[in-house]
Amino acid sequence: xxxxxxxxxxxxxxxxxxxxxxxxxxxxxxxxxxxxxxxxxxxxxxxxxxxxxxxxxxxxxxxxxxxxxxxxxxxxxxxxxxxxxxxxxxxxxxxxxxxxxxxxxxxxxxxxxxxxxxxxxxxxxxxxxxxxxxxxxxxxxxxxxxxxxxxxxxxxxxxxxxxxxxxxxxxxxxxxxxxxxxxxxxxxxxxxxxxxxxxxxxxxxxxxxxxxxxxxxxxxxxxxxxxxxxxxxxxxxxxxxxxxxxxxxxxxxxxxxxxxxxxxxxxxxxxxxxxxxxxxxxxxxxxxxxxxx
Numbered sequence: 202x203x204x205x206x207x208x209x210x211x212x213x214x215x216x217x218x219x220x221x222x223x224x225x226x227x228x229x230x231x232x233x234x235x236x237x238x239x240x241x242x243x244x245x246x247x248x249x250x251x252x253x254x255x256x257x258x259x260x261x262x263x264x265x266x267x268x269x270x271x272x273x274x275x276x277x278x279x280x281x282x283x284x285x286x287x288x289x290x291x292x293x294x295x296x297x298x299x300x301x302x303x304x305x306x307x308x309x310x311x312x313x314x315x316x317x318x319x320x321x322x323x324x325x326x327x328x329x330x331x332x333x334x335x336x337x338x339x340x341x342x343x344x345x346x347x348x349x350x351x352x353x354x355x356x357x358x359x360x361x362x363x364x365x366x367x368x369x370x371x372x373x374x375x376x377x378x379x380x381x382x383x384x385x386x387x388x389x390x391x392x393x394x395x396x397x398x399x400x401x402x403x404x405x406x407x408x409x410x411x412x413x414x415x416x417x418x419x420x421x422x423x424x425x426x427x428x429x430x431x432x433x434x435x436x437x438x439x440x441x442x443x444x445x446x447x448x449x450x451x452x453x454x455x456x457x458x459x460x461x462x463x464x465x466x467x468x469x470x471x472x473x474x475x476x477x478x479x480x481x482x483x484x485x486x487x488x489x490x491x492x493x494x
Contacts, residue, residue, distance in 0.1 A: 236464040237288035244457040248290030254282050255312035257300040259397035261422050262478045263318040277478040281334070281462075282316040284470055285445075288461040299396040301368040304328040307446055314447055314458070318416060320370050321444030321491040330451075331444030331491040332459045334471070335484050339371070340420025341434040342405060342413040349411045353437045354378070359387035364401035364410035367394045370441060371414045398423075406430055416443075418480055442486055449493075462488045 241248050256264045258274055267273035274295055286293050293314075298306050303319055306312045307329055321331035343351050351357045354374050359382035365372050372392060379389035393410055395401050402423045404410035413420070417436050424431045445462070447455050465471050472482050 236467075237461065240288060240457065240460055240464070241290045243460075244289060244453065247454070247457060250291040252286070252291050252293055252313035253296050253311070254293045254317075255296045255298055255303050255306040255315045256317040257303060257397060258295075258297050259399050260318050260416070260419055262418050262480065263416075264316075277474055277480055278316045278318060280474045280477070281465070281471065282314070282445075284465050284474070285316075285458060285461045288464060289457055300366045301396070304446060307448060313454075314445065316445050318419075318443060319446060320439070320441040321446075322370055322441055323491065323493065325446075326491050326493040328449070329446035330449050330455050331442075331446055332455065332462060333442035333444045333486055333489050333491060334462060334466075335443035335480075336486045337439045337441045337443060338417040338481075338484060339414055339437045339439050340417035341437065342402070342415070342420045342423055343411065343432055343434045344405055344408075345430050345432050347432055347434045351412050351434050353435055354414060356381065356385065356387070358382075358390040358412070359385065360390070361411040362391045362393060362409065364393045364395060364404035364413045366398065366401060366415070367396060369415070370439070374439075375414070402427075402431075442489070442491070444491055455490075459488050459490070 256274065256278070258264045258266055260276070262276055264274055264276040264278045267275045282293055296306060296312050303315045303317055304325060307315050315329065319325070320337055321333050325331070341351055341353055343349065349361050351361060354371070356378070358375060358378055363375050365375070375390050375392055382389045393404055395404065398415065398419055401410070401413040401415070405413055406427065420433050424433050445458060447458060466485065466487065471485060475482050475485060
């Protein structure tokens, strides 16, 4: 993908101007390139390789097909992955799969890494090791003006229909409301499962579903695309982080990716990428590992 090298050049130019103007500490000026050179020396087996990134390219802002070039992918996760590759000396190709197939593709050895807006949970860590990079803020997407009065993942979902992606962490949270709804004499929430965000959003537009609960930036993007038909009822915070998935117990590769991500954050590159894709920079999270117990 050609976007990352251009972004990298622009970002270093921005950093250089900022440092010259005294807007950034001088430490930031050379930290990323010097640190990346050291990382390439520390992890020489990655240099010159081409790795496969499994993605579900239906999340605008994170990873989606380039409307100007259908053979290309664009988004924050694409830029971040390529910056990590640049730092460690490898290139990326992409394997597009359903969301539910992201981790099984990694486990089958058909991909080397997954950078695709996937929440890092203990349950998912049974299939992959995770390195986090964003906090999770979910939005509650509803029809215009919220006719069902939905207020979050709570009793307001009793008797409603939620569209969700197969394998999303929101699914068990909604299912867990069933007993509480029945205890209150109300019907349980119904869940319609789809393979991607676009189909979930279309389910609300078509009147088949009442809500879709997912990453707040995805929800905001849907409202922006259909301002006369959709609204964001509210935002909820989930106790998860977004993570990069790598094969379990490949400690050297995991350490290399985590070290590169750390340097990219320290240099200011991740913050600039988030601004480019309209993601709030307070969503950024210092890398940490999420592993199975």
